[in-house]
Amino acid sequence: MQRNQDLDKDKFQRRALQVKEAQARVTKYAKLLDAEFVPLSQSCGRYLVETVIAPHPFPAFNRSGMDGYALIAADIEGCSSDNIIWLQVVDNIPCGAVPSVEIRTGTSARIMTGAQVPGGADTVVMLEVTETRETDGITYVGIRKAQAAGRNITPLGFELGPDEPVLAAGTLISAGDIAVLAAFGVHTVKVHRRPKIGIFATGTELLEVHEPLQPGKIRNSNSPMLEALVREAGGEPVMLGAIVDDLELARSKVQMAMETYDFVITTGGVSVGDYDVMGDLVREQSTEMLFNKVTMRPGSVTTAAVRGGKLLLALSGNPGACFVGFHLFARPVIGLMQGSLYPYLPEWTATLGEDYSKVNNYTRFVRARLEIRGGALFAYPASIDESSVMVTIKDSNCLIIVPPEQRGLTAGAKVTVIKLPGEIEG
Amino acid sequence: MQRNQDLDKDKFQRRALQVKEAQARVTKYAKLLDAEFVPLSQSCGRYLVETVIAPHPFPAFNRSGMDGYALIAADIEGCSSDNIIWLQVVDNIPCGAVPSVEIRTGTSARIMTGAQVPGGADTVVMLEVTETRETDGITYVGIRKAQAAGRNITPLGFELGPDEPVLAAGTLISAGDIAVLAAFGVHTVKVHRRPKIGIFATGTELLEVHEPLQPGKIRNSNSPMLEALVREAGGEPVMLGAIVDDLELARSKVQMAMETYDFVITTGGVSVGDYDVMGDLVREQSTEMLFNKVTMRPGSVTTAAVRGGKLLLALSGNPGACFVGFHLFARPVIGLMQGSLYPYLPEWTATLGEDYSKVNNYTRFVRARLEIRGGALFAYPASIDESSVMVTIKDSNCLIIVPPEQRGLTAGAKVTVIKLPGEIEG
Numbered sequence: 001m002q003r004n005q006d007l008d009k010d011k012f013q014r015r016a017l018q019v020k021e022a023q024a025r026v027t028k029y030a031k032l033l034d035a036e037f038v039p040l041s042q043s044c045g046r047y048l049v050e051t052v053i054a055p056h057p058f059p060a061f062n063r064s065g066m067d068g069y070a071l072i073a074a075d076i077e078g079c080s081s082d083n084i085i086w087l088q089v090v091d092n093i094p095c096g097a098v099p100s101v102e103i104r105t106g107t108s109a110r111i112m113t114g115a116q117v118p119g120g121a122d123t124v125v126m127l128e129v130t131e132t133r134e135t136d137g138i139t140y141v142g143i144r145k146a147q148a149a150g151r152n153i154t155p156l157g158f159e160l161g162p163d164e165p166v167l168a169a170g171t172l173i174s175a176g177d178i179a180v181l182a183a184f185g186v187h188t189v190k191v192h193r194r195p196k197i198g199i200f201a202t203g204t205e206l207l208e209v210h211e212p213l214q215p216g217k218i219r220n221s222n223s224p225m226l227e228a229l230v231r232e233a234g235g236e237p238v239m240l241g242a243i244v245d246d247l248e249l250a251r252s253k254v255q256m257a258m259e260t261y262d263f264v265i266t267t268g269g270v271s272v273g274d275y276d277v278m279g280d281l282v283r284e285q286s287t288e289m290l291f292n293k294v295t296m297r298p299g300s301v302t303t304a305a306v307r308g309g310k311l312l313l314a315l316s317g318n319p320g321a322c323f324v325g326f327h328l329f330a331r332p333v334i335g336l337m338q339g340s341l342y343p344y345l346p347e348w349t350a351t352l353g354e355d356y357s358k359v360n361n362y363t364r365f366v367r368a369r370l371e372i373r374g375g376a377l378f379a380y381p382a383s384i385d386e387s388s389v390m391v392t393i394k395d396s397n398c399l400i401i402v403p404p405e406q407r408g409l410t411a412g413a414k415v416t417v418i419k420l421p422g423e424i425e426g
Numbered sequence: 427m428q429r430n431q432d433l434d435k436d437k438f439q440r441r442a443l444q445v446k447e448a449q450a451r452v453t454k455y456a457k458l459l460d461a462e463f464v465p466l467s468q469s470c471g472r473y474l475v476e477t478v479i480a481p482h483p484f485p486a487f488n489r490s491g492m493d494g495y496a497l498i499a500a501d502i503e504g505c506s507s508d509n510i511i512w513l514q515v516v517d518n519i520p521c522g523a524v525p526s527v528e529i530r531t532g533t534s535a536r537i538m539t540g541a542q543v544p545g546g547a548d549t550v551v552m553l554e555v556t557e558t559r560e561t562d563g564i565t566y567v568g569i570r571k572a573q574a575a576g577r578n579i580t581p582l583g584f585e586l587g588p589d590e591p592v593l594a595a596g597t598l599i600s601a602g603d604i605a606v607l608a609a610f611g612v613h614t615v616k617v618h619r620r621p622k623i624g625i626f627a628t629g630t631e632l633l634e635v636h637e638p639l640q641p642g643k644i645r646n647s648n649s650p651m652l653e654a655l656v657r658e659a660g661g662e663p664v665m666l667g668a669i670v671d672d673l674e675l676a677r678s679k680v681q682m683a684m685e686t687y688d689f690v691i692t693t694g695g696v697s698v699g700d701y702d703v704m705g706d707l708v709r710e711q712s713t714e715m716l717f718n719k720v721t722m723r724p725g726s727v728t729t730a731a732v733r734g735g736k737l738l739l740a741l742s743g744n745p746g747a748c749f750v751g752f753h754l755f756a757r758p759v760i761g762l763m764q765g766s767l768y769p770y771l772p773e774w775t776a777t778l779g780e781d782y783s784k785v786n787n788y789t790r791f792v793r794a795r796l797e798i799r800g801g802a803l804f805a806y807p808a809s810i811d812e813s814s815v816m817v818t819i820k821d822s823n824c825l826i827i828v829p830p831e832q833r834g835l836t837a838g839a840k841v842t843v844i845k846l847p848g849e850i851e852g
């Protein structure tokens with residue numbers, strides 16, 4: 001047991017970092033990835049490399065907001081039901097057409113919603129309040145109510161002037177952004193490449209998801225979860241299977257992965273036991289350890305290292321700790337690699353919905369359910385609150401940050417929560 | 427103009443429905459789609475067909491929560507720094523192993539986090555507070571501090587008992603759900619097929635996104651936006667291009683699409699102008715019109731029809747109205763077709779961040795920015811509030827519902843907002 005005791009002694013003396021300091025150490029190595037071009041239809045969920053500048057005003061012409069008649073407001077001043085003013089209809093302008101004549105006093109043009117308002121006209125009267133008559137082959141439109149100049153017309157450049165910024169660099173492209181890019185003719189979009197992220201699990205206890213249960217063993221649930229979390233964050237997961245608890249094999253596999261992929265995430269093998277290969281691996285000379293202990297629960301043994309400029313994040317094998325560790329450390333890295341303006345999950349204030357009695361000398365990230373009622377936020381801690389517990393992950397949409405050395409929190413207390421990705425439903 | 431005047435008369439007499447009634451009319455035709463099996467790794471964002479029941483307890487054995495020694499709590503009662511109690515170490519249980527012997531009084535087993543606690547043991551003492559010695563080839567562990575039975579052990583079935591529901595039918599599968607499904611060996615997941623949704627734009631004014639701008643014309647921004655919105659809602663968009671304003675051609679194209687796809691969405695061609703082919707099409711005998719006017723702004727001309735049991739939703743060509751109409755009418759249909767438990771977007775109460783003076787006889791859905799500060803929600807209307815305006819779509823994460831016939835709203839008023847999909851950032 002001599003070797004183990006020496007190793008253990010070293011392991012026990014880990015220097016614990018605060019979460020913010022640990023985040024700063026890993027995000028420092030989140031290298032911005034290259035740009036690539038993707039078709040507009042594939043750009044949703046990607047991050048813009050460069051600010052998009054409007055190549056032309058929008059709208060690019062004075063646009064009719066109504067189906068009706070384009071005319072000169074001054075021509076219909078004083079009209080009423082008793083004094084219908086009739087204007088000659090000199091043009092018919094469907095959408096996409098160019099007006100054929102200027103509107104002069106006494107004339108008007110039939111116009112469609114979205115069509116270009118003819119020169120001379122300064123207002124559009126909606127079709128529903130007009131009537132028409134034909135005399136000697138000439139059509140006239142009758143107007144019963146005056147309206148102001150400018151009405152129902154969106155002037156050229158009203159939405160955006162030329163050379164105005166449309167979308168800022170670092171924008172996460174949404175469906176609404178796609179509409180705007182399309183309107184300006186951006187059919188291929190310059191985005192940051194998605195990081196390729198190698199994912200390993202360690203542990204001889206792990207069965208594949210499809211394997212039948214065996215005594216003492218568990219199925220590997222962390223790898224599929226990390227795969228989904230990486231995708232949700234915009235990364236491209238590469239599943240590298242399980243590493244058995246063999247330091248030599250682990251070393252070569254992890255080294256190869258770090259040479260091949262942008263970022264490597266492992267789960268398991270970081271606590272103080274005999275078989276914790278990841279912990280041993282990051283203590284090696286060729287690898288710069290960034291931290292191997294964080295003042296947080298769950299996941300205090302979360303470990304990060306750098307080798308050849310590439311990050312290795314070794315998350316705890318405890319499902320709850322793996323989940324929390326991903327959101328605190330991996331997600332910001334994946335966002336920053338793509339130039340995200342908001343790499344960290346939002347932190348909100350909420351009212352604690354029920355007592356939370358657990359105390360700890362480390363900051364606790366308690367899985368919880370966030371509810372929005374009456375314009376206010378309420379957070380309810382998961383009924384089972386243990387780092388090893390997995391089932392509560394599925395019911396959590398936020399993490400309550402419980403600072404250390406408190407005497408428990410009572411219902412009604414203000415707490416800070418980290419909003420987890422996804423919609424708040426129900 | 428005779429034909430047009432008759433048609434117009436008919437068009438003007440549209441009976442307007444309230445939004446809720448219009449929603450009820452379309453969602454009635456949202457047929458639940460067939461089930462299909464997808465690999466677990468592809469199941470994120472899909473909806474479960476059946477409730478998943480735990481096939482075994484979880485954990486399936488008494489699980490150690492620590493690296494340390496499994497022993498009998500009663501054996502170390504009364505120990506202290508001055509009275510270290512030494513227990514013989516009779517087993518070494520790594521993760522995934524089966525204990526080889528029962529723990530009897532005076533013995534213990536070295537055990538790893540996550541390993542199966544041996545029979546007889548009722549507590550696990552963490553490695554960091556133990557010491558070991560070897561005498562005559564026999565290893566002993568020394569304990570200085572007593573601890574209660576049950577400590578650091580997660581009992582069999584603690585997270586979920588056998589036959590308990592794991593995830594309910596209709597659950598939208600998240601990364602956390604993937605972990606739980608994996609733990610229970612669900613490697614293929616029974617989900618509802620994604621609806622295939624045909625998307626048309628109408629309008630002779632439309633240019634393709636890659637085309638250079640031409641006088642009087644605009645690029646088709648609604649189709650790419652709808653494509654992204656359909657995908658975001660879990661549907662599979664099928665882009666069918668633009669329909670020119672020709673009733674015969676439109677009829678055959680739309681009919682073919684309704685026979686081929688689960689749901690057809692069009693944009694444009696629903697207002698009261700001469701060229702509004704969709705409006706004319708849904709007035710035909712073979713088609714049952716559900717509504718062609720809704721008491722809402724923007725998008726009062728939103729039209730829905732059924733033919734052969736298939737839904738046609740004809741959204742306004744105005745980008746803002748198209749966006750709002752999609753969220754109010756198309757998104758719930760797409761969710762319901764997949765069995766979603768929450769097909770409607772959440773409605774929250776928020777405090778209006780600034781005055782909103784526009785009044786209307788219809789309910790207004792005002793694009794707005796939702797902010798969360800100090801545990802409360804604030805909504806800020808977009809600076810330009812016109813239905814035809816497109817650029818504000820990109821900056822909106824909620825819609826403020828402004829009821830009709832109000833005298834404007836002042837900052838500080840409580841309003842109801844519809845939360846749009848996506849994270850609240852910034």
